[in-house]
Amino acid sequence: xxxxxxxxxxxxxxxxxxxxxxxxxxxxxxxxxxxxxxxxxxxxxxxxxxxxxxxxxxxxxxxxxxxxxxxxxxxxxxxxxxxxxxxxxxxxxxxxxxxxxxxxxxxxxxxxxxxxxxxxxxxxxxxxxxxxxxxxxxxxxxxxxxxxxxxxxxxxxxxxxxxxxxxxxxxxxxxxxxxxxxxxxxxxxxxxxxxxxxxxxxxxxxxxxxxxxxxxxxxxxxxxxxxxxxxxxxxxxxxxxxxxxxxxxxxxxxxxxxxxxxxxxxxxxxxxxxxxxxxxxxxxxxxxxxxxxxxxxxxxxxxxxxxxxxxxxxxxxxxxxxxxxxxxxxxxxxxxxxxxxxxxxxxxxxxxxxxxxxxxxxxxxxxxxxxxxxxxxxxxxxxxxxxxxxxxxxxxx
Numbered sequence: 001x002x003x004x005x006x007x008x009x010x011x012x013x014x015x016x017x018x019x020x021x022x023x024x025x026x027x028x029x030x031x032x033x034x035x036x037x038x039x040x041x042x043x044x045x046x047x048x049x050x051x052x053x054x055x056x057x058x059x060x061x062x063x064x065x066x067x068x069x070x071x072x073x074x075x076x077x078x079x080x081x082x083x084x085x086x087x088x089x090x091x092x093x094x095x096x097x098x099x100x101x102x103x104x105x106x107x108x109x110x111x112x113x114x115x116x117x118x119x120x121x122x123x124x125x126x127x128x129x130x131x132x133x134x135x136x137x138x139x140x141x142x143x144x145x146x147x148x149x150x151x152x153x154x155x156x157x158x159x160x161x162x163x164x165x166x167x168x169x170x171x172x173x174x175x176x177x178x179x180x181x182x183x184x185x186x187x188x189x190x191x192x193x194x195x196x197x198x199x200x201x202x203x204x205x206x207x208x209x210x211x212x213x214x215x216x217x218x219x220x221x222x223x224x225x226x227x228x229x230x231x232x233x234x235x236x237x238x239x240x241x242x243x244x245x246x247x248x249x250x251x252x253x254x255x256x257x258x259x260x261x262x263x264x265x266x267x268x269x270x271x272x273x274x275x276x277x278x279x280x281x282x283x284x285x286x287x288x289x290x291x292x293x294x295x296x297x298x299x300x301x302x303x304x305x306x307x308x309x310x311x312x313x314x315x316x317x318x319x320x321x322x323x324x325x326x327x328x329x330x331x332x333x334x335x336x337x338x339x340x341x342x343x344x345x346x347x348x349x350x351x352x353x354x355x356x357x358x359x360x361x362x363x364x365x366x367x368x369x370x371x372x373x374x375x376x377x378x379x380x381x382x383x384x385x386x387x388x389x390x391x392x393x394x395x396x397x
Contacts, residue, residue: 048364055364059356060085066355068347070263081356088352089373095266095348096335096377099273103334104327106278111285112311125282133279138340141272145344148264154255165249165256171267175260177247181235185243188231196224265346269338277334284326288319321392328385332378339374349373 048054060082068075071087072094113125132140149168152158157167165172203216235243249259262270292315300310339350349370357366 053361057365059360059362070347084352088349091347092338092349095269095338099270099334100331103274103277103281107281108285110278110282114286129279132275137276137337138343140276141340141344144271145268148268170261170263172249172256172259172261174246174248176244178244179241181239181241182243184235184239185231189228192224192227195227196220199223265344268344269341269346273334273337277330280330284323288323289315291322292318324389328382331381335377
């Protein structure tokens, strides 16, 4: 009996192949999107050409011609628009960095207070949350700006512990200043930083080899701090003077001299952003703590840990893994909300860019610069938070 030949496989026509159809639809959709964007781009260029406002970044090298009330670097109207935008970016970064640190600190305290057994503390925190998060941020910024305007004049500034002085021009505070002996102390700073980093790396390697958990960071900071402190006193003994000193502001006839002064606009913006964002961080902390299994607390109490030790050593480290992703969103919101500074007169990136746009008429290049700047800051923040989130995640064996 002759062996039967295997059946012939017939190829499916491409118009009936679901994979090919999916690829074709994607290609057509991509071509349509690119074509639509090209159409919009050509219309924009034609309109700008008729208005004699073709996009160009050459204006960045021209003198800005406008002052900036608050700048962390040297700036005057004779400097370029590029320098002015740099000042705006630095002001935004300064508000964002300080705001994130202070808002996180207040938010953690607020979140823990919401879970406290103390009736008064718990309800005060609840009232604070319910009031602040239901009032628009812009309205809160106007409120804090109005509060700073009723501070007394400079000559009658409110003195807080001889270190902080509140007046209608802002907040003047004592600030550390370097002396001529600071260079003697610098090598000790590097030695302390290097010693702390080496200890941390070796300790983590030791824990990994022994396959057991451990905490290395506090001891690394302690070693680095001790070496830096030793160097501080060595510099004092060898040179006869301290490498840094705390400069206390002194009231002259019309203003304070020494220390550092935060303008009322900066103070109002920072207070508004911190108080508003801290509410949402507090709720994230509260929900993260409540998400930890009740059995973890019971096990900690069975081992004899106090409630404070249970929260610090058992509950909070586990809750942190839950809190990091939403915390990242709040940090990004704080950075982007700083653009509301234009409403209260603080020269952040958005405010400086607006003035630049009005003077040059280069709307598209200026908007691109602002978008790229905010995007870069946000991506950098996300990158750092995602790196930290990956480090603290549980790794299953």
